[in-house]
Amino acid sequence: MEGVNFLNDKARTIRRDIIQMISGAKSGHPAGALGMADIFAALYFKILNHKPEEPDWSDRDKLVLSNGHISAVRYSSMARSGYFPVEELKSFRKLNSRLQGHPSYKDLPGVESSSGSLGQGLSIAVGMALASRLDNKESKIYCVVSDGELDEGSSWEAITAANKWKLDNLIAIVDRNKIQISGNSEEIWPLESLKDKFLAYNWDVIEIDGNSMEEILEAFEKAKQIVGKPVVIIAYTVPGKGVSFMENNYEWHGRPPSKEEAKIALEELK
Amino acid sequence: MKSTREGYGDVLVELGNDRNIVVLDADLSASTYTNKFAKEHPERFFQCGVAEQNMVGMAVGFALSGKTPFVSTFAAFVPSRALDHIRVSVCYNNANVKLASTHAGLTVGEDGATHQAMEDIAALRALPNMKVIVPADYEEAKKAVKAAADTFGPFYIRLGRNKLPEITSPESPFEIGKANVLREGTDVSIIACGIMVSEALKAAEDLEKQGVSAEVINNHSIKPLDYETILNSVNKTGCVVTAEEHQINGGLGSTIAEFLVQNNPVPQEFVAVHDTFGESGKPEELMEKYGLTSKDIVRAVKKVLGRKV
Numbered sequence: 318m319e320g321v322n323f324l325n326d327k328a329r330t331i332r333r334d335i336i337q338m339i340s341g342a343k344s345g346h347p348a349g350a351l352g353m354a355d356i357f358a359a360l361y362f363k364i365l366n367h368k369p370e371e372p373d374w375s376d377r378d379k380l381v382l383s384n385g386h387i388s389a390v391r392y393s394s395m396a397r398s399g400y401f402p403v404e405e406l407k408s409f410r411k412l413n414s415r416l417q418g419h420p421s422y423k424d425l426p427g428v429e430s431s432s433g434s435l436g437q438g439l440s441i442a443v444g445m446a447l448a449s450r451l452d453n454k455e456s457k458i459y460c461v462v463s464d465g466e467l468d469e470g471s472s473w474e475a476i477t478a479a480n481k482w483k484l485d486n487l488i489a490i491v492d493r494n495k496i497q498i499s500g501n502s503e504e505i506w507p508l509e510s511l512k513d514k515f516l517a518y519n520w521d522v523i524e525i526d527g528n529s530m531e532e533i534l535e536a537f538e539k540a541k542q543i544v545g546k547p548v549v550i551i552a553y554t555v556p557g558k559g560v561s562f563m564e565n566n567y568e569w570h571g572r573p574p575s576k577e578e579a580k581i582a583l584e585e586l587k
Numbered sequence: 588m589k590s591t592r593e594g595y596g597d598v599l600v601e602l603g604n605d606r607n608i609v610v611l612d613a614d615l616s617a618s619t620y621t622n623k624f625a626k627e628h629p630e631r632f633f634q635c636g637v638a639e640q641n642m643v644g645m646a647v648g649f650a651l652s653g654k655t656p657f658v659s660t661f662a663a664f665v666p667s668r669a670l671d672h673i674r675v676s677v678c679y680n681n682a683n684v685k686l687a688s689t690h691a692g693l694t695v696g697e698d699g700a701t702h703q704a705m706e707d708i709a710a711l712r713a714l715p716n717m718k719v720i721v722p723a724d725y726e727e728a729k730k731a732v733k734a735a736a737d738t739f740g741p742f743y744i745r746l747g748r749n750k751l752p753e754i755t756s757p758e759s760p761f762e763i764g765k766a767n768v769l770r771e772g773t774d775v776s777i778i779a780c781g782i783m784v785s786e787a788l789k790a791a792e793d794l795e796k797q798g799v800s801a802e803v804i805n806n807h808s809i810k811p812l813d814y815e816t817i818l819n820s821v822n823k824t825g826c827v828v829t830a831e832e833h834q835i836n837g838g839l840g841s842t843i844a845e846f847l848v849q850n851n852p853v854p855q856e857f858v859a860v861h862d863t864f865g866e867s868g869k870p871e872e873l874m875e876k877y878g879l880t881s882k883d884i885v886r887a888v889k890k891v892l893g894r895k896v
Contacts (some may be wrong), residue, residue: 440643444648
């Protein structure tokens, strides 16, 4: 059983990878990726029932990353847990790379679906959960969505669907970092109370500090036990977590750090 | 006489014994006839309400999990309502999703313009990996659906509301990417799809009486296109009339024109709806008013013959 220290260590490594990948590519989305490093470390190193050496193992848990722009955190987590060589992270966003700017299903085994256009992944996860049920599988279907993504009406169609079919093998995670491209989410497109909305759709809701490994692990254990309804973990994360000049600054949603900025960031993440 | 949507509903029940088939509908199953499948295989039928984007997304989830999903609603709603999901989640994933939309075109009738999909072929053939099939009658619809189930990858099958004359039979050939020459001729190639195939055959009869020998091709496979059959025909006849229940912009005619302009640019006339919305009316009245009858095909043939060099 992987402990909190081990996982925090992994998260730190993932954060370093994110900075290096995005500055190396001179493009990418640091804020959300950094904010979700703890949850991804937990998923890839503890929570997911998966086999990195066998990405299409038929009984695996599935993880759909619906807000595909934070791909860097997924790629790092996959490489560090053994899906492909860490060296390959350098090819992020480059021509002919398997590590496309937004995850590509056809290019990289282990990516459960391409994503990038918001508001689609949760519906896909619903379909996967229903298929899993038809096949009597024990698999859990995890779906990460961003809070900005919940602006899309199609997200709420999926949330309704999960309620209709009482998908208790579906666990959604909302990256509630309260930023999006143009600024602070509640000013751009107010969604509070997000918790009440999910409750109204008959989901179970677990709210956590999305950067606390203890709370993350506890939330996933609880979520896995829920019967009869889908569950959402609303994870309040700090966008840009780990890099002082990025934290809570929406301008880092899609801005790559320069070489100098990356150097400072990596120092902080030693 | 039966409709292509009946063909869909009937063959789905047969295919449904394969436990990999799942069917999704958006509150229209009594009209799309997926209700027949729903009755036989209720555990694999998913009523998705009036939420087409989610329905398409769910189908992708099924497909990526090894199932073969058929997705149905009116052509007025899928593709247009869910086009981004189709582009990214279906086509970019090359997911094995079969979109079978019914009530396509002007002949939906009294429901009027909002329900008359006439841009669906244009929208979908622009997407890589998407195959576009427009069956001409009940029997062909059954074959098209079965072929789609047996062939990996995204499909769009365009079906209609009304009962149609029988053009094909259970024994006539059907292959994705192959067009069928229904009637041989030497003066003009009439290339049609869907309900316009029978209009084309009627037109050919009339033309024969007037001394014009028309070749009639049932071009059910818009994408992939049967380049060989089209080119052979056009090399022989030297001019083309295309006929479709769709806007002139971007449908069958445009598909043919794109190909011919690169290989044998001959005069072509388009029988189609000329960039206008439809309206309420009886199907026959609408076909008359919007220029989709055999008479319009005859007129187009005479015009194109006049343009032959």
